[in-house]
Amino acid sequence: VSRLEPVSLALSGERFTATYAIAHEHDVARQVAQAICVEQTVEFPYELLPAGDIADGVVGCLEAFVADAGAAASQPCFHATISYAVETVGEEFTQLQNVLFGNVSLFPNVRLEGFDLPASLLANLGPRFGVAGVRAIVGAQRRPLLATALKPLGLSARSLSELAALFAGAGVDLIKDDHGLANQRFAPFAERVARCAAAVQEVNARTGGRAVYAPCVTGPAPELAARAQLARDAGAGALLIAPGVVGFDAMRALARDPALGLPVLAHPACLGGALQRPGGMAHAFLLGQWMRLAGADVSIFPHHGGRFSFSQEDCAAIARALGEHSGDMRPSLPAPAGGMTVERVPELLETYGSDVILLIGGGLFRAGPDLAETCRRLRDALGRYE
Amino acid sequence: VSRLEPVSLALSGERFTATYAIAHEHDVARQVAQAICVEQTVEFPYELLPAGDIADGVVGCLEAFVADAGAAASQPCFHATISYAVETVGEEFTQLQNVLFGNVSLFPNVRLEGFDLPASLLANLGPRFGVAGVRAIVGAQRRPLLATALKPLGLSARSLSELAALFAGAGVDLIKDDHGLANQRFAPFAERVARCAAAVQEVNARTGGRAVYAPCVTGPAPELAARAQLARDAGAGALLIAPGVVGFDAMRALARDPALGLPVLAHPACLGGALQRPGGMAHAFLLGQWMRLAGADVSIFPHHGGRFSFSQEDCAAIARALGEHSGDMRPSLPAPAGGMTVERVPELLETYGSDVILLIGGGLFRAGPDLAETCRRLRDALGRYE
Numbered sequence: 001v002s003r004l005e006p007v008s009l010a011l012s013g014e015r016f017t018a019t020y021a022i023a024h025e026h027d028v029a030r031q032v033a034q035a036i037c038v039e040q041t042v043e044f045p046y047e048l049l050p051a052g053d054i055a056d057g058v059v060g061c062l063e064a065f066v067a068d069a070g071a072a073a074s075q076p077c078f079h080a081t082i083s084y085a086v087e088t089v090g091e092e093f094t095q096l097q098n099v100l101f102g103n104v105s106l107f108p109n110v111r112l113e114g115f116d117l118p119a120s121l122l123a124n125l126g127p128r129f130g131v132a133g134v135r136a137i138v139g140a141q142r143r144p145l146l147a148t149a150l151k152p153l154g155l156s157a158r159s160l161s162e163l164a165a166l167f168a169g170a171g172v173d174l175i176k177d178d179h180g181l182a183n184q185r186f187a188p189f190a191e192r193v194a195r196c197a198a199a200v201q202e203v204n205a206r207t208g209g210r211a212v213y214a215p216c217v218t219g220p221a222p223e224l225a226a227r228a229q230l231a232r233d234a235g236a237g238a239l240l241i242a243p244g245v246v247g248f249d250a251m252r253a254l255a256r257d258p259a260l261g262l263p264v265l266a267h268p269a270c271l272g273g274a275l276q277r278p279g280g281m282a283h284a285f286l287l288g289q290w291m292r293l294a295g296a297d298v299s300i301f302p303h304h305g306g307r308f309s310f311s312q313e314d315c316a317a318i319a320r321a322l323g324e325h326s327g328d329m330r331p332s333l334p335a336p337a338g339g340m341t342v343e344r345v346p347e348l349l350e351t352y353g354s355d356v357i358l359l360i361g362g363g364l365f366r367a368g369p370d371l372a373e374t375c376r377r378l379r380d381a382l383g384r385y386e
Numbered sequence: 387v388s389r390l391e392p393v394s395l396a397l398s399g400e401r402f403t404a405t406y407a408i409a410h411e412h413d414v415a416r417q418v419a420q421a422i423c424v425e426q427t428v429e430f431p432y433e434l435l436p437a438g439d440i441a442d443g444v445v446g447c448l449e450a451f452v453a454d455a456g457a458a459a460s461q462p463c464f465h466a467t468i469s470y471a472v473e474t475v476g477e478e479f480t481q482l483q484n485v486l487f488g489n490v491s492l493f494p495n496v497r498l499e500g501f502d503l504p505a506s507l508l509a510n511l512g513p514r515f516g517v518a519g520v521r522a523i524v525g526a527q528r529r530p531l532l533a534t535a536l537k538p539l540g541l542s543a544r545s546l547s548e549l550a551a552l553f554a555g556a557g558v559d560l561i562k563d564d565h566g567l568a569n570q571r572f573a574p575f576a577e578r579v580a581r582c583a584a585a586v587q588e589v590n591a592r593t594g595g596r597a598v599y600a601p602c603v604t605g606p607a608p609e610l611a612a613r614a615q616l617a618r619d620a621g622a623g624a625l626l627i628a629p630g631v632v633g634f635d636a637m638r639a640l641a642r643d644p645a646l647g648l649p650v651l652a653h654p655a656c657l658g659g660a661l662q663r664p665g666g667m668a669h670a671f672l673l674g675q676w677m678r679l680a681g682a683d684v685s686i687f688p689h690h691g692g693r694f695s696f697s698q699e700d701c702a703a704i705a706r707a708l709g710e711h712s713g714d715m716r717p718s719l720p721a722p723a724g725g726m727t728v729e730r731v732p733e734l735l736e737t738y739g740s741d742v743i744l745l746i747g748g749g750l751f752r753a754g755p756d757l758a759e760t761c762r763r764l765r766d767a768l769g770r771y772e
Contacts, residue, residue, distance in 0.1 A: 007540055009572060035693065042538035043564055045748045054540035088539065090570035094605055094631050098566060098655055102628070106658030106688055106724075108695035152428035153474065154393055154440035178429055180484060184476035186395060219480055221607070221636040242488070245480050247633030250607040269484055272492030273666040274659030281659050302492055309494035338492075362431045 009053035015083040016117045017063060018100050023077045023109040023278035026067075032110060033062050033080035039103045041088055060084050077278070079113065086121055093125065093294070094249045101281065109278045114285045114321070117293075122327045127297040128255060129263040130330025131323075131355050134297050137237060137263065138173040139210040143385040144354050146171065146378055147335060149361040150196065151178035157187040161195035168203035168211035170372040171379030174298075174357065175200060176240045177216035179267040189219070190230060197235035212237030214265050217254070218245050228254050228262070238263040238297075244270030248294040255295025265335070266296035272308075283314040288321025292332040298357060302338030303348065312351065319352050335359045342367040342378060354385050395439035401469040402503045403449060404486050409463045409495040409664035412453075418496060419448050419466035425489045427474055446470050463664070465499070472507055479511065479680070480635045487667065495664045500671050500707070503679075508713045513683040514641055515649040516716025517709075517741050520683050523623060523649065524559040525596040529771040530740050532557065532764055533721060535747040536582065537564035543573040547581035554589035554597035556758040557765030560684075560743065561586060562626045563602035565653040575605070576616060583621035598623030600651050603640070604631050614640050614648070624649040624683075630656030634680040641681025651721070652682035658694075669700040674707025678718040684743060688724030689734065698737065705738050721745045728753040728764060740771050 020036060022029040037060030038046050049055040060082045068077035089096045101112050129137070138145060148167055150160045160181075167175045177196075183189040193215045200213040217227040217239050224246060228239055239262050243251040255264040268287055274280045275287075283301075291299040299322055302308035304315045319334040334352055337359035348358055360378070367374045406422060408415040423446030424432050435441040446468045454463035475482045487498050515523070524531060534553055536546045546567075553561045561582075569575040579601045586599040603613040603625050610632060614625055625648050629637040641650040654673055660666045661673075669687075677685040685708055688694035690701045705720040720738055723745035734744055746764070753760045 007542075009540060039693070041566065042540065043535075043566065043747065044538035045752055048748075048751050049538060050541075054538055058538070058540040087570060087572070088566070090568050092568050092606055094607075095566070095568040095570075097631055098568070098604070098628065101659070102565065102631070102655035103658075105630070105656050106654060106661075106694045112659075149429075152430035152435060152440055152444070154395060154428065154444040155436075156393075179488065180427065180429065180474075180481070182476045182478050182481040182484070184473060184481070186473070218484070220478055221480075221633060221639045222611075225608070242484065244491070245483055245488070245633065245635070247607060247631065247636060249631070250633060250636070253607045268492060269488035270491050272489075273487070273498075273662065275492070276659065276662045276665060279659065279662060308492045361429065362434075365434050366431055 005050060006052040007050045007054050009057065009087070011053055011057040011085050011087055014086045014118055014120060016086060016115065016121055017081050017083045018115045019079055019081045019113045020104065021068065021077055021111040021113050021278070022080055023075065025076050026078065029076070029078040030065060032107065033065055033082065036060065036080070036104050036110070037062055037082055040099050041084065043103065057085050058088060086118065089121065093252050096121065097248060107279070111278060111280055111282060112285055113282045114289055119327050122329055124256060125252065125293050125295070126329035127292060127295055127332050129297045131333050133330070134263050134333055137210065138212060140173065141386060142354055144349060144382045145173040145357040146382055147174035147176060147357045147359040148172050148364055149176050149178045150181070151361065153178060153180050153184065154186050157192040157195045160187055160192055161199040164196040164213060165199040165203050166372050167375060168200045168209060169207060170375035171209070172211060172375050174212050174214060174238065174265070176214040176265055179216055179218065179240060179242055179269050181216050182219055189227060193231050193236060194234045201235050214238035214240045216240045218242045221246065221250065224250055224254065228260055232260055232262055236262065238265055240265045240267055242267040242269040243294060244268065248290070252295045263297040264295055265298040265300060266291050267300050283310060284317035284321040288318040292322050292329070296332055298333045298335050300335040300337050300359060303336030303340060306338035306340060308338050316351060323355065333357050337361065342374065345378065345381065391436060392438040393436045393440050395443065395473070397439055397443040397471050397473055400472045400504055400506060402472060402501065402507055403467050403469045404501045405465055405467045405499045406490065407454065407463055407497040407499050407664070408466055409461065411462050412464065415462070415464040416451060418493065419451055419468065422446065422466070422490050422496070423448055423468055426485050427470065429489065443471050444474060472504065475507065479638050482507065483634060497664060497666055497668060498671055499668045500675055505713050508715055510642060511638065511679050511681070512715035513678060513681055513718050515683045517719050519716070520649050520719055523596065524598060526559065527772060528740055530735060530768045531559040531743040532761070532768055533560035533562060533743045533745040534558050534750055535562050535564045536567065537747065539564060539566050539570065540572050543578040543581045546573055546578060547585040550582040550599060551585040551589050552758050553761060554586045554595060555593060556761030557595070558597060558761050560598050560600060560624065560651070562600040562651060565602055565604065565626060565628055565655050567602050568605055575613060579617050579620045579622060587621050600624035600626045602626045604628045607632065607636065610636055610640065614646055618646055618648055622648065624651055626651045626653055628653040628655040629680060630654065634676070638681045649683040650681055651684040651686060652677050653686050669696060670703035670707040674704040678708050678715070682718055684719045684721050686721040686723050686745060689722030689726060692724035692726060694724050702737060709741065719743050723747065728760065731764065731767065
């Protein structure tokens with residue numbers, strides 16, 4: 001069989017790295033780290049590989065292996081940093097995902113913590129607008145932004161558009177569809193988007209405001225591009241999408257489409273199952289580093305202490321990953337959400353600083369009898385940071 | 387605000403159910419179950435909902451709540467069955483995924499176990515070929531099928547096609563690309579597919595065999611349909627795709643495309659992170675029931691005792707979910723894999739019966755010096771079941 005002949009691939013030598021937390025005792029953890037090097041690349045008995053560049057360059061390489069200083073003696077854990085040749089990715093985001101996490105996602109006690117990519121792999125990835133771009137659109141230099149969601153499911157497109165107008169008039173910066181608004185007959189996609197975009201534009205024209213409507217374009221794969229285009233043509237100012245439903249590459253494609261030119265708000269629906277310990281993926285990886293790389297200008301995630309389970313540390317780590325320096329890539333905005341209330345605003349600003357979007361949904365309705373007044377009060381409070 | 391006016395939606399009354407395992411003590415578990423009813427639908431304060439059909443029909447309904455008989459007293463667990471109105475889905479597979487698991491994926495200690503759909507939601511879903519269809523294509527009535535993968539990454543398209551020819555000549559039924567073969571310059575997609583499909587067709591023409599080549603079409607969202615079409619035009623007999631990378635709806639769209647007309651082999655890459663306890667998703671749901679609904683004619687998953695972590699019970703449950711009666715939906719074939727060896731074949735048949743695909747990759751190379759002879763021996767052993 002020809003495969004046994006030596007293989008020469010003229011590899012560039014450029015590599016990227018991923019770091020995995022491996023919760024096993026030292027010797028097993030080291031074996032698992034070596035197994036990951038093979039599993040994520042050739043998935044083939046190492047000793048039977050042809051001589052040359054497949055064995056020497058295509059297979060992952062264990063670059064560092066260090067004990068977790070904070071791990072209890074009874075629950076040992078090691079951090080393995082593994083490098084891969086850039087050529088294994090073939091310039092496709094889908095294959096980058098596969099190399100970082102494909103089969104290793106099925107390994108017990110292995111958690112993907114993060115990655116480090118050279119400039120060549122960052123090209124054409126990341127948000128097109130980022131913090132500064134979104135700020136320019138809504139006309140806010142420094143202050144935290146205010147966002148809310150149109151709901152509940154079951155309202156008509158007309159009722160949702162009336163809510164959108166109320167929010168726009170009360171100073172809400174970003175008005176998104178609830179992520180469960182798809183194409184149900186209660187408020188069909190095309191009608192809802194047309195009505196809500198028009199309502200927000202009318203209010204903006206009257207008040208000089210710059211509120212943005214972000215319809216939910218999560219939908220069937222063959223219709224995604226058309227929904228995004230319809231949203232743009234109707235006057236929507238951003239898109240809401242759930243990459244856990246449509247795939248991260250579908251989000252990337254919308255975010256990087258110059259003909260579309262709309263910021264992308266990423267919703268975490270269906271992604272929570274993987275945010276586990278000791279297996280799964282780190283919060284800062286999935287909802288921070290990866291969301292940003294996949295083009296999210298805004299990453300929505302549940303803030304600590306709401307209806308969900310994220311720790312204060314996990315939330316802060318997500319925000320850091322969205323904002324930290326990474327080549328020429330723009331930073332993204334964190335949008336903590338999930339059972340937020342008006343009372344928690346000071347705590348939110350303490351955790352995230354002012355480059356943040358406060359996404360408050362149902363909490364606005366609970367905060368008092370006059371919804372518009374609640375929004376105005378919040379917006380005024382945030383305005384002091386401008 | 388008009389939303390407070392009563393809402394009438396003329397709901398059909400038809401509902402579907404999902405079952406969640408909730409690992410909390412009784413009272414908390416019951417509260418969580420009620421919270422899921424709201425979270426997966428209106429995501430809005432229940433007490434503030436408008437009167438009428440939103441509160442009475444759109445919100446999920448807790449239909450059953452039973453203690454897990456096997457749970458230890460120190461780790462209580464309850465099974466909650468929740469019904470949702472079919473109208474919440476709006477006839478879109480993406481929104482079905484969202485209702486079943488969107489936000490609840492972010493709840494700690496809640497695991498999606500499975501679902502039950504009425505005939506109206508099953509329409510246009512599920513495999514187009516199923517067990518009988520795949521059997522007809524490879525010409526095997528009753529015996530287990532034999533599958534393998536073209537690898538390692540780094541081989542040229544020519545070398546991979548030589549391997550494909552060897553496997554086809556030695557009686558392997560399904561010859562798939564390794565799931566890491568994308569569009570790397572080592573073996574670019576178009577050249578690889580053309581060469582491998584041609585190689586298998588030539589062998590089939592010479593031997594009268596009916597081997598099928600299944601190229602990996604996992605790739606950028608905007609190119610998926612074109613890759614599948616190219617594969618079909620080149621003479622591929624099936625498609626390999628990783629829905630954890632491209633999204634389940636993208637797989638559904640390929641599987642249900644009558645103009646394409648190729649069986650779909652689903653690979654579990656990137657899905658493992660969610661297969662956890664006590665949160666996440668049940669193996670039988672994700673790799674069984676859901677894969678089948680999303681159009682997988684074949685669901686590939688790691689068999690117990692290989693390089694991965696699945697229990698014998700989880701594997702058997704996946705196979706049951708792929709095969710069990712479900713309206714008019716065709717059953718799918720389980721393809722246990724992941725470090726399989728020739729020696730384990732009898733055990734595999736005992737677990738899965740004969741409606742199974744034995745997917746053996748690297749193990750074939752390790753089983754002896756003559757790869758073709760190893761395949762022939764295996765194929766002969768399986769032939770006794772025909």
